[in-house]
Each structure stands twice: as structure tokens, then as C-alpha cells.
């Protein structure tokens with residue numbers, strides 16, 4: 001395991017699912033933004049860096065049939081699978097560092113809450129966009145949530161790059177069109193409030209990289 005994998009594996013091995021600062025019993029804003037995509041229940045969705053998030057549970061409850069969850073930490077995916085029980089068999093589980101991942105198929109929606117902001121190096125952000133483009137169908141949509149410019153400077157002991165919706169859109173480049181932005185004040189289990197920015201974008205149907 002490299003340092004990044006070890007960091008996240010330790011977090012999920014040593015902290016209860018509902019003790020991490022990013023825990024949400026119901027990721028209401030993500031669910032609202034996913035509904036706003038207008039995608040049907042047979043659309044292919046990926047929660048990139050989904051960890052042990054309950055988003056997948058709520059998407060299954062809502063009737064989405066083709067959901068993938070990717071994370072770098074095996075322990076995170078194990079927690080989510082154990083929680084879901086037999087329902088976990090309906091989900092595609094991908095244990096990978098998304099910066100090195102080679103997608104085997106294309107998804108209609110890429111959801112990322114609190115992962116992109118860990119990319120503090122421009123080269124890593126460029127790599128993220130390459131992987132995103134390899135994974136996302138033309139015309140597909142992206143939801144990215146990061147700490148806002150006045151949000152925390154670190155998360156889980158790691159430095160973060162804070163973003164506005166516009167800086168997320170700029171980083172993704174001209175092949176993406178910004179459709180919707182929402183602010184969120186997330187209350188952590190310890191009672192602290194963190195300012196997040198959510199951006200929903202669409203990949204243009206025809207772009208330079210196909």
C-alpha cells in the first residue's frame with residue numbers, strides 16, 4: 001500500500017462509520033442533485049471516492065439499478081458492503097486509486113463528495129480530469145462537492161485545495177458546462193459546521209477528447 005492508501009485504510013479501520021467528519025445519515029443534497037440530472041433509474045452511476053457513504057443505500061432505495069462505488073480503502077468498501085448485506089450484490093465495488101484507475105466502461109453520472117479537494121497538485125487534478133473523461137459517457141453529468149473557499153483548510157489531517165463551483169468548472173475545462181451550484185453547511189458529528197460548494201456539470205456531447 002502506498003501512503004495515500006494506508007492513510008485512508010487506517011481511517012476506516014479505526015473510526016466508526018458515523019464518527020468521521022464527513023458522515024451523513026442521509027446525503028440529502030447529493031440525492032437532490034442526482035434527481036435534478038433527470039437521469040432514469042437504469043442510468044449508470046459511479047460514486048468516486050464513495051468510502052462507506054450511505055449514498056449507495058439511498059440510491060438503491062430510490063430504484064437506481066446500476067451503481068458503482070469506487071474507493072482507495074478496502075476497509076471503506078467492506079463497511080458499506082456489510083451494512084447493505086445481500087443488497088450489496090447489486091452494486092459494482094471498485095477498490096482503486098482513482099488517479100491510477102482505468103475504467104472498463106462508461107458511466108452516465110460521476111458523483112464525488114469530498115475527494116477532488118484532496119488534489120492539491122495541479123498534475124493530480126489534470127490526471128483526475130483524464131480519468132473522469134475516460135469514465136464518463138459523452139453528455140454524461142458530474143457532481144463534485146468540495147470545501148468552499150472559506151471552508152476548512154484540511155480534512156482527515158490532510159491539506160485540501162478549496163474550490164468555488166467556478167474553479168471546479170475551470171479545472172474540468174471547456175468540455176464541461178456548469179449547470180447548477182449549491183452551497184451546503186455540513187454539520188459534522190462533532191458539531192462543527194463546514195462550508196461545501198456543490199457543482200453539477202454536463203460533459204458536452206461532442207468534445208475534443210471523445
Ligand SMILES: C[S@@+](CC[C@H](N)C(=O)[O-])C[C@H]1O[C@@H](n2cnc3c(N)ncnc32)[C@H](O)[C@@H]1O
Pocket residue numbers: 004008022023024048049050051052053054070071072073076096097098099112113114115118155156
Ligand atoms: C472525505 S471522504 C468522503 C467519502 C464519501 N464521498 C462521503 O461523502 O462520505 C474521502 C474519500 O475519498 C477516498 N479517497 C481519497 N483519495 C482517493 C483516491 N485517490 N482514489 C480513490 N479514493 C480516494 C477516501 O478513502 C475516502 O473514502
